[in-house]
Amino acid sequence: MSTVGSGTVKAVTVSRPSQLRGTISPPGDKSISHRAAILNAVSVGEARVTNFSSGEDCTSTVGILLALGVNISRGPGLHGQGDSLIVRGVGMNGLTEAGDILDAGNSGTAIRLMAGILAGRDIQSILNGDESIRSRPMGRVIDPLRQMGAHISARDDGRLAPIVFHGGELHGIDFSQPVASAQVKSCLLFAGLRAEGETTVRSPAPSRDHSERMLRAMGAPVVENGADVSITPCELSAVDVDVPGDISSAAFWLVAGITHPDAEITVRNVGLNPTRTGLLTVLEQMGADIEIVNERDSAGEPVGDLIARSSKLRGVNIAGDLIPSLIDEIPVIAVAAALADGETVISEAEELRVKESDRIAATVAWLRPAGGEVEDRPDGMTISGVKSLRGVTADSFGDHRIAMALAIAGLVAEGDVNIENAAAADISYPTYWRDLESITGVVG
Numbered sequence: 001m002s003t004v005g006s007g008t009v010k011a012v013t014v015s016r017p018s019q020l021r022g023t024i025s026p027p028g029d030k031s032i033s034h035r036a037a038i039l040n041a042v043s044v045g046e047a048r049v050t051n052f053s054s055g056e057d058c059t060s061t062v063g064i065l066l067a068l069g070v071n072i073s074r075g076p077g078l079h080g081q082g083d084s085l086i087v088r089g090v091g092m093n094g095l096t097e098a099g100d101i102l103d104a105g106n107s108g109t110a111i112r113l114m115a116g117i118l119a120g121r122d123i124q125s126i127l128n129g130d131e132s133i134r135s136r137p138m139g140r141v142i143d144p145l146r147q148m149g150a151h152i153s154a155r156d157d158g159r160l161a162p163i164v165f166h167g168g169e170l171h172g173i174d175f176s177q178p179v180a181s182a183q184v185k186s187c188l189l190f191a192g193l194r195a196e197g198e199t200t201v202r203s204p205a206p207s208r209d210h211s212e213r214m215l216r217a218m219g220a221p222v223v224e225n226g227a228d229v230s231i232t233p234c235e236l237s238a239v240d241v242d243v244p245g246d247i248s249s250a251a252f253w254l255v256a257g258i259t260h261p262d263a264e265i266t267v268r269n270v271g272l273n274p275t276r277t278g279l280l281t282v283l284e285q286m287g288a289d290i291e292i293v294n295e296r297d298s299a300g301e302p303v304g305d306l307i308a309r310s311s312k313l314r315g316v317n318i319a320g321d322l323i324p325s326l327i328d329e330i331p332v333i334a335v336a337a338a339l340a341d342g343e344t345v346i347s348e349a350e351e352l353r354v355k356e357s358d359r360i361a362a363t364v365a366w367l368r369p370a371g372g373e374v375e376d377r378p379d380g381m382t383i384s385g386v387k388s389l390r391g392v393t394a395d396s397f398g399d400h401r402i403a404m405a406l407a408i409a410g411l412v413a414e415g416d417v418n419i420e421n422a423a424a425a426d427i428s429y430p431t432y433w434r435d436l437e438s439i440t441g442v443v444g
C-alpha cells in the first residue's frame with residue numbers, strides 16, 4: 001500500500017499481497033454509538049460508553065450534543081480499543097439552545113436521529129451537514145414530524161437540509177413508512193418520547209433494531225409487533241453501553257478473506273444483531289468459509305469472532321427483506337460477486353441511490369474498468385463473475401464505503417488499485433489503512 005497526499009485528498013494505492021493473515025478488531029458499531037450518545041444525553045443519570053466509534057460520523061453527533069449543552073467527556077478506550085465517553089444526561093427536556101448551526105457532517109444517522117430529538121422543542125435549532133447530506137432526502141423525516149405537530153422548515157419545500165426547527169406541540173401518530181429505514185423509525189420513536197399519546201411506526205420489512213433495544217434498556221415502553229413499533233412518552237434512565245465492533249466495518253475483512261486465494265483473517269468482537277447479519281447469510285449462500293466462534297452477549301447485543309478463509313464463491317440473488325439487513329455492505333459484496341462463479345442479482349435496493357453517494361453508480365464506475373461484468377438496474381445491479389479483476393484508478397466519490405471496497409478490490413486484483421479521495425474511510429473507520437497493512441504483512 002502507498003499513500004500520496006494527506007487530509008481529504010489522500011490517494012492510496014493497494015496491491016495484491018501473496019497472502020492475507022491476521023486478526024483485526026473493527027471500530028465500535030456506528031449505529032449503536034450514535035444511539036448510545038444521543039439517548040444517554042436525554043436520559044437522567046450518567047453513563048459510560050466504551051468502544052465508542054472512532055469515526056467522524058459519531059464525532060459529529062457528539063459535537064451536536066455538546067452544542068446543545070450536554071456534558072460529554074471523551075477519552076481513550078481500554079486496550080487501545082475505540083474511545084470511551086462519559087455522558088451526563090440532561091433529561092428529556094434539558095437541552096439548551098445552541099449558539100450556532102448544528103453540523104451533522106457527512107452523517108445521515110446524526111441528522112435524522114437528531115431531527116427526532118429536536119422537533120417540537122421550545123428551543124430554536126438548525127441542523128445542517130456537508131454537500132452529500134444537503135442532497136439526501138430529508139422529507140422522509142420532516143413530513144411525519146410535521147404530522148406530529150412539529151414546526152419545521154427546510155430547503156426545497158421541506159425536502160433538503162438545512163432543517164430549521166421552530167417548536168410546536170408533539171402528538172403521537174400512526175405512521176407507515178414506504179421503505180424500511182431504521183433512521184426514520186428511530187427519529188419518530190425519539191420524537192414519540194415527548195409526544196402526547198402513542199406513536200407507532202410501521203415498516204414494510206424489519207430494519208436494525210438498536211434503538212428499540214436501547215430504549216427498552218433505559219426503561220421506555222417500547223412495543224414491537226413484527227416490523228411495527230410503538231412508544232409512549234417517558235423519562236429515560238442512563239445506561240452504560242459497551243459498543244460491539246461494527247459488522248459493517250468487519251465486512252471488508254470478511255470479503256478480503258474469502259476472495260483472496262491464500263487468506264485467513266480473524267475479525268474480533270463483531271456485533272451479530274440479527275437485523276444486521278444479512279451479509280453473513282448472503283456470504284454463506286455464496287459458499288464462503290466463515291466460521292463464527294466465541295459467541296456471547298454484550299449489553300443486550302449478540303457478539304462473536306469471525307474467521308474468514310479463502311473460498312470458492314458462487315453468484316446469488318439478493319432482494320426483499322434481506323436488503324435492509326445488509327444495505328451498507330453492498331459496495332463490498334460487489335467485490336465478492338465480481339469474482340464468484342455465475343450471476344449475482346441485487347434488486348429492490350433503490351435506497352443505494354440516496355446513501356453517502358449513489359452507490360450503484362459509484363460501484364459500476366470502478367468495477368467496469370476493473371474488468372468486472374456489471375449492469376446497473378434502477379434498483380440494484382447484476383454482476384456476472386469473472387476469473388480476475390485488473391488494476392484501476394477510481395474515485396471514492398467521498399463515500400467511505402466505496403473507498404474501503406476499492407481497497408479490498410486492490411487486495412485481490414491483478415494490478416494496482418489507485419483510490420482517489422481515500423480519506424473518506426475516516427467517516428466510519430479511521431484506522432482502516434493501518435489494519436489493512438497489518439494483514440498484508442507490510443508494516444507502514
Ligand code: S3P
Binds near residue numbers: 032
Ligand atoms: C442506519 C440505518 C441505515 C444505514 C445507515 C445507518 C442507522 O440507513 O444505511 O448507515 O444507524 O439507523 P436507513 O435506515 O436510512 O436505511
